[in-house]
Amino acid sequence: MIKKIQLLCKLIILCIFFSSCGNLSKTDSDKPNILFIMSDDHAYQAISAYGYGLNETPNIDRIADEGALFTRACVTNSICAPSRAVLLTGKHSFINGKVDNVQPFDWNQPNFPKLMQANGYQTAMIGKIHLDGEPQGFDFSMVLRGQGHYYNPEFMVNGSGKWEQIEGYCTDIITDSMLDWLKNKRDPNKPFCALYHQKAPHRNWKPAQEYLNLYDNKTFDPPANYFDDYEGRGSAAKEQEMQIDGHARWGHDFKLLIDPDGNPTGFENELKRFNEQQRKDWLAAYTPKNDAMKAQQLKGKELGKWKFNRYIKDYLRTIKSVDDGVGEVLDYLKEAGLEENTIVIYTSDQGFYLGEHGWFDKRFMYEESFRTPLLVRFPKEIQPGTKINKLVQNLDFAPTFLDYAGITAPEEMQGESFRDLVSGKNSEWRDAVYYTYYEYPSVHMVKRHYGVATERYKLMHFYYDIDEWEMYDLETDPSEMKNIYNDPAYAQVQKDLHTKLQELRSYYGDSDENDQRFLKAYLDHQEKLRKKRAAQ
Structure with a gap:
């Protein structure tokens, strides 16, 4: 009888062990894949899901239709390289050091792909990164040289130090390379985090x-x-x-x-x-x-x-190729049975002017530049047709991805995970965001400034060669045509915004000393370039 009881106990223990192993294996296989799609200078006005009637982007729209559309997503610094540094590090420009397109980027600092690598994810970066140095945190990388060229561009693979020219159209090359990695190069037994970055529709808008x-x-x-x-x-x-x-x-x-x-x-x-x-x-x-x-x-x-028509037509023509590529990749995820367990994000490194105020480009904290498209699909957690009106920033990408992967974000990351916000589990969110811009005097001559934005109001301080404040009421003036900073009717709003601005500068670790330090570094660099050109 005792032997029978002992045998039964052993069988029970073995059942519990194998059951636990099975659960562990299932848990590991259930880690979601992440496909992060970033285009360059893609204005939210030029995505049909946003309802402006300017463009048709049926494949990008699929992400919103089957997931969530963020109406007030924005950036911390509206310019190419700094935006990507914020994406990777989850830290403001003045903390990660990449404040403009001139200052070097330190790849040795922590970034979210490194953390995902260390926790069992396979990582890839294909397309534009626009950060000098060898990419770190990726099992596979294939990056454009600088801004990249639309036709017959050069790429570097896996930090080889060699630039290889590939014949063809840049958008198509990046899409084909992303599909090749997904189909043939990744380990199908590991969850993946893939960064699929297009050059388009960056200036000068050469269509396929x-x-x-x-x-x-x-x-x-x-x-x-x-x-x-x-x-x-x-x-x-x-x-x-x-x-x-x-x-x-x-x-x-x-x-x-x-x-x-x-x-x-x-x-x-x-x-x-x-x-x-x-x-x-x-x-x-x-x-x-x-x-x-x-x-x-x-x-x-x-x-x-x-x-305007020559500009906008070329701009939209380049987006057509981007949308085609998104469709190809989404189709593959479905065909491969990856759709349900893959988080798909579509965004841009910042917004862009499509003739508003007569402008192209970005840089300003005014809405069209400050806001960026953000669409997220994850069938397991996000209801189709979800709309999020909160102030989410590119600062939040890194902690959000880590949250989905079950990885604790390091304290130095300054963003917040919007996972519970977009799933509907929690509606609590920040009431204001902080913005900085540093690259002046330079191309486009947009003056240095920093500011705070709430859901309704915006306060900006332009400095260096001037000392001017601007304030806007987005409810009554969504196109920001009238500076109300000195309007007595908004005196209390102005006071409250100044208080909020100082709170955020302190919270994120910014200061006037930072402004002067980065200004000096930028001007020193410009002087070196001037002397180099003079010597030539």
Whole structure:
């Protein structure tokens, strides 16, 4: 009898052990995959899910339709490289050190891919990262050289130190490489975290050959404030150099070989990168359009509207290829049975001006630059058609990904996980966000500034060569056309925003000393460049 009891106990213990092993194996296999898709300068206005009627992005929209759309997602610093540094580190620019496109980035500091690697994830980074040095935290990397080229770009694979030119269209190459990694290079027994980063639609908006004539039969109306005179704003808005009708270039931006006055534009040099067929297709598409414009001898506002249309059509044409690629990757996830357990995120490194205030580019804390698209799909936790109106920032990506992976975010990360927010488990969230911008004097001449934004109001301080404050009520003035900083009716709001601004600067560890330190580093770098050019 005793032997029977002992045997029964052993069987029970063995059952418990194997059951526990089975649960462990299931838990490990249930770790969600993460596919993070980031384009460059993709304005939320140019994603049809946002309802502006400007563009059609059916594949990107699928993420929102089957998941969540964030209406007030924003960035901490609206410029390419710093935005990516914030993504990786979960820290503000003045903490991770990458405050502008000039300062070096320290890859040795902790980032979320390194932590995921250390916890059983397979990681990959394909496309644009725009951070100098060898990428760290990735089992596989294939990164563009600097900003990258639309046609026949160079890539570096796995930090080899060698740049290899690949013939083809950049957006398609990145998509094909991402699919190749997902299908053939990753370990299917491990969860993955893949960063799929497009160059498009970054300036100067060169479309793929198949889309060179897309929208030729359509005329776009510019935004209502396209011919903005900047009355009621400060020096920063008036002294920028990013007007479509004024600062954009005949060759580089509008794709003319000869300008309306008969002068070479230099665009011929850009075509030297093209192979014979690419060049032939390009000239066949653009020469008749350019000749027709010059024959009209447009002046004044009519010429300004033509420039807007050339800009917006090329911009949207490049997005068409991005949307195609998103569709291909989403289709693969479904076909491979990965859809249910893969978190898919689509975003941009910042927002972009599509003619608002007459501008292209970004940099300002004004809405079109400050806000960025954010769409997230995860069938296990996020209900289809979810809308999130809270102030989520790119600062929050790293802690959110770590949260989904079951990894504790290090204390030095300054963002917050929005996992419970987007799943509906918790509606508590921050009531304000902090912003900084440092790269001045430089291209586009957007002045240095920092500021605070709440759900309704925004306060900005422009400094260095000026000392000006601006404040806006987004409820009554969503286009930010009237600076109300000195309006007596908003005196209490102004006081409250100043208090909130100081609280956030203190909370995140920013200060006037930081501003001066990074200003000195930037000016020293500019002086070195000046001396180098003079010596040449």
